[in-house]
Amino acid sequence: MKVTKSGMVMFLYILFLMLPIYWLLNMSLKTNNEILNSFSLWPQNLTFENYMTIFTDKSWYSGYINSITYVLMNTVISICVALPAAYAFSRYRFMGDKHLFFWLLTNRMAPPAVFALPFFQLYSSVGLFDTHIAVALAHCLFNVPLAVWILEGFMSGVPKEIDETAYLDGYSFTRFFTRIFMPLIASGIGVVAFFCFMFSWVELLLARTLTSVVAKPIAATMTRTVSAAGMDWGVLAAAGILTIVPGALVIYFVRNYIAKGFALGRV
Amino acid sequence: MDLAWMGWTWQTGAFFGSIVLALIGMTIFSIKYPQSPKMGILRFETTPGDRLFMSLLGSAFICLGWLAMFGSPLWWALLVCCIYAFCVFRWV
Amino acid sequence: MTKTWNNKAWFMVLPVVILVAFSALLPLMTVVNYSIQDTFGNNQFFFAGFEWFEEIMTSSRFHDALGRQFLFSTIILAIEVPLGIFIAMNLPSKGWKSSLCLVLISLPLLIPLNVVGTIWQIFGRADIGLLGASIAALGLDYNYTQNAVDAWITIIVMDVWHWTSLVALLCFAGLQSIPEAYYQAARIDGASKWATFRYIQLPKMHGVLLIAVLLRFMDSFMIYTEPFVLTGGGPGNSTTFLSIDLVKMAIGQFDLGPAAAFSLIYFLIILLMSFIFYTVMNSLDKKEG
Numbered sequence: 001m002k003v004t005k006s007g008m009v010m011f012l013y014i015l016f017l018m019l020p021i022y023w024l025l026n027m028s029l030k031t032n033n034e035i036l037n038s039f040s041l042w043p044q045n046l047t048f049e050n051y052m053t054i055f056t057d058k059s060w061y062s063g064y065i066n067s068i069t070y071v072l073m074n075t076v077i078s079i080c081v082a083l084p085a086a087y088a089f090s091r092y093r094f095m096g097d098k099h100l101f102f103w104l105l106t107n108r109m110a111p112p113a114v115f116a117l118p119f120f121q122l123y124s125s126v127g128l129f130d131t132h133i134a135v136a137l138a139h140c141l142f143n144v145p146l147a148v149w150i151l152e153g154f155m156s157g158v159p160k161e162i163d164e165t166a167y168l169d170g171y172s173f174t175r176f177f178t179r180i181f182m183p184l185i186a187s188g189i190g191v192v193a194f195f196c197f198m199f200s201w202v203e204l205l206l207a208r209t210l211t212s213v214v215a216k217p218i219a220a221t222m223t224r225t226v227s228a229a230g231m232d233w234g235v236l237a238a239a240g241i242l243t244i245v246p247g248a249l250v251i252y253f254v255r256n257y258i259a260k261g262f263a264l265g266r267v
Numbered sequence: 268m269d270l271a272w273m274g275w276t277w278q279t280g281a282f283f284g285s286i287v288l289a290l291i292g293m294t295i296f297s298i299k300y301p302q303s304p305k306m307g308i309l310r311f312e313t314t315p316g317d318r319l320f321m322s323l324l325g326s327a328f329i330c331l332g333w334l335a336m337f338g339s340p341l342w343w344a345l346l347v348c349c350i351y352a353f354c355v356f357r358w359v
Numbered sequence: 360m361t362k363t364w365n366n367k368a369w370f371m372v373l374p375v376v377i378l379v380a381f382s383a384l385l386p387l388m389t390v391v392n393y394s395i396q397d398t399f400g401n402n403q404f405f406f407a408g409f410e411w412f413e414e415i416m417t418s419s420r421f422h423d424a425l426g427r428q429f430l431f432s433t434i435i436l437a438i439e440v441p442l443g444i445f446i447a448m449n450l451p452s453k454g455w456k457s458s459l460c461l462v463l464i465s466l467p468l469l470i471p472l473n474v475v476g477t478i479w480q481i482f483g484r485a486d487i488g489l490l491g492a493s494i495a496a497l498g499l500d501y502n503y504t505q506n507a508v509d510a511w512i513t514i515i516v517m518d519v520w521h522w523t524s525l526v527a528l529l530c531f532a533g534l535q536s537i538p539e540a541y542y543q544a545a546r547i548d549g550a551s552k553w554a555t556f557r558y559i560q561l562p563k564m565h566g567v568l569l570i571a572v573l574l575r576f577m578d579s580f581m582i583y584t585e586p587f588v589l590t591g592g593g594p595g596n597s598t599t600f601l602s603i604d605l606v607k608m609a610i611g612q613f614d615l616g617p618a619a620a621f622s623l624i625y626f627l628i629i630l631l632m633s634f635i636f637y638t639v640m641n642s643l644d645k646k647e648g
Contacts, residue, residue: 006449013446014463017520020482021466023489027481035487081378084371092368095294098641099316100372106633107383111581113602114622117609118386141382144375202471204584205602209610219473233487240474247469255462278406279392311642324634327627334409335416341409 021244028237035233050238060239063218066132067201068246070215073136075196078143079189086151087177091160104145115141116209123210132215135207139200146199147192154188187257194254201247218243293319307359318359322352387626393619411620421621423596424604431515431600432579438519439575443526444564448556450531461531464524476588479517483589503590507597510590514598517585522575529571533564566643573636577629601625 027035028050029043038044054060088094089101119138120129128134162184166176182189208220222239293316304312313321326348333344397407415421446464451457467475483503485491494501503513537559545555583602586592592599592607599607605625609618 006451009446009449010451010460013449014460017464017467017524019489020478020520021470023482024478027487039487039492041489077378081374085375088368088371091362092365093362094364094366094368094372095297096316097368099320100376102633102637104375104379105637106630107379109577109629109633110383111583111602111605111625111629113581113583113605113609114390114626115383115386116606117615117618117622118389119382120610121389122385137378137382140378144379148375198469202469204471204473205606219471222473222477233481236477237481240477243471243474244466244469248466251462251465251469255458275392276396276406278395279388282391283388311638320634324627324631328631330409331412331416331624331627334413338413338417 024237024240027233028241030234032232032234050234051242053235054238054242060218060221060235063216063221064242066211066215067207067217067219070132070135070139070207070217071197071200073132074139074143074200075193077136078140078147078196079192081140082144082147082151082192083177083182083189086148086155087181089148089152090155091163101148104148108142108145108149110141112142112203112205116205119206120209129210130212130214134210135215135217136200138206138210139203141206143196143199146195150192150195151185151188154185154191158184190254191257194250194257197250198247201243289319309359313359315356318356321359322348322355325351325355390619390622390626393615394623397616407616411616412624415617415620415624420596420604421624424599424601427597427599428580428601431582432576434515435518435522435579436572436575438515439523439526440568440572442519443523443571444530444568446523446527447530447534448560450527452535461528464527467521468524470521472584473588475517475521476585479513479520479585480589483513505594507594510594510598514586514589517589518579518582521585522578526571526575529567530564533567534560537563569636569640569643576632580629580632 026042029046029048031045031047031049034040034044089097115138123129123134123138128137158181162180163176166180171180204217204219207217211217211220218239222236222243297315302315304314304317306312329348329351330341330344333341333347337343394411395407395409397410450460450464470478482488483491483501485495485502491501500506501509503509541559542555545559550558581602582600583606586598586600587603587606590598592603605618605621608614608621
């Protein structure tokens with residue numbers, strides 16, 4: 001096989017990306033004793049004990065369930081409210097549309113740190129503190145604007161004649177939207193779901209501020225265990241590997257749309 | 268729902284009230300006298316709403332700069348803000 | 360596309376407006392309230408004028424954090440944007456190789472931010488991490504928890520590791536939209552590789568490149584979790600960026616007034632950046648028709 005220059009570049013780059021992940025995997029399959037006392041490139045005594053700890057200890061696995069719960073809630077809410085809004089932005093001009101769009105964008109850009117404290121007080125005062133829905137709603141802050149932005153990009157790619165033809169054929173708006181329009185931008189919806197999942201899944205600051213026990217996400221479980229129980233490196237590494245798995249699965253499903261999706265449908 | 272934690276005082280109420288009034292005012296104004304966007308010295312199109320936004324944002328930075336350099340009171344900074352806002356509406 | 364003027368479209372936008380108003384506007388109003396008041400607890404407030412703003416604007420703590428933040432964002436952009444373009448040009452453009460590369464390079468983007476911190480925390484330790492151990496084996500003294508320069512290098516490498524793929528993917532999408540005919544024309548004209556890049560590829564990429572620069576700038580400007588896990592803002596205050604400092608002030612010390620003033624100044628900077636970007640993007644759209 002001929003080795004080309006760009007093949008070499010890609011190989012080096014992917015190596016650079018994969019090495020830290022491999023190291024995490026490597027550590028997750030070792031015992032703590034081995035991690036601290038001997039240095040090896042692969043596990044000498046292969047052990048799955050770290051993973052067993054996570055799957056049997058409720059304080060660990062409930063973290064995953066909590067995270068998945070609020071991430072899914074957030075994805076559904078974001079898409080449901082963003083679909084009609086994106087349609088409005090891509091098809092119509094209305095009073096203050098540009099300013100509204102700009103205001104939405106600034107929320108995507110706003111630092112969560114600014115909102116952490118008022119969120120804490122707001123959700124406490126309406127009795128939502130430490131629930132899944134609180135985190136899901138808080139993550140809407142940056143996911144809804146992003147969803148509108150991406151969907152608008154995809155919808156603008158659908159010719160307007162399709163809408164007009166459908167209305168002439170006697171379709172009502174809802175029927176047209178669900179039967180004809182949504183299948184046309186199915187890939188766009190998939191990409192949005194992927195992004196909402198991704199940003200809600202990786203976010204820690206708000207999720208940690210808004211939960212304490214019942215809805216504690218896995219990310220928070222990890223940081224708190226680090227400080228409390230000394231350094232249980234093996235379990236920490238195993239927990240890290242398990243947080244990568246859902247992302248890897250999701251990315252596999254949308255692999256054909258990744259590039260276009262990251263460009264927000266704007267190429 | 269108890270809103271005491273938000274800590275309202277009449278000063279902040281007045282601040283938000285004036286912003287809401289400005290928004291309503293601009294909306295009515297743009298319905299009554301529709302204006303096409305104009306091209307200013309910064310080489311992009313602005314509507315009166317954009318110019319209002321730019322004046323407010325710029326004024327906030329002028330006041331912050333004033334606080335950093337001279338400290339309170341802000342009366343003189345307010346004068347600078349007014350001149351700045353006038354310039355934005357006139358030329359941008 | 361020509362759009363119809365229709366104010367009824369507001370009804371379709373309404374759910375988004377209500378939702379975002381609840382999750383963005385209410386908290387922001389609270390921040391404004393706090394920023395000009397003082398409190399002795401028990402929800403008793405009194406007016407404090409612009410005292411907090413003055414305190415923040417004249418404190419060296421804020422100036423230092425702001426300086427560090429701008430330095431960090433600049434370095435990040437200077438490394439990630441050229442590297443991202445370079446990677447995108449080397450990505451295989453079709454076939455299973457392309458899919459495989461895309462999936463592999465997107466992987467770091469899907470890792471929770473704190474896990475990214477954890478990965479590099481482990482990877483960089485001299486006793487148990489591959490990177491730390493390799494550097495130590497070379498005889499260099501490297502310790503990111505003690506030495507400020509090492510901490511900075513580790514955080515920058517971590518961010519490059521984490522986010523360069525985003526720039527690469529965006530540029531790749533831009534490159535994919537160039538029709539094959541352009542390249543053929545360039546070949547017939549005998550254009551050099553550089554000329555092809557400068558006059559065909561770069562112009563096609565500038566839209567997505569703008570998005571990439573914006574996303575990277577904003578996200579690095581509000582970076583919190585990764586350095587928090589990796590260094591906790593230390594050693595000393597050397598990696599305390601704006602968000603870390605703000606969270607320390609708001610959640611750690613519960614200084615409502617100064618924290619709120621800090622938040623507002625932070626938010627104003629973001630607002631200015633977004634406005635500049637939005638204006639530039641709109642005028643570009645106009646130019647391209």
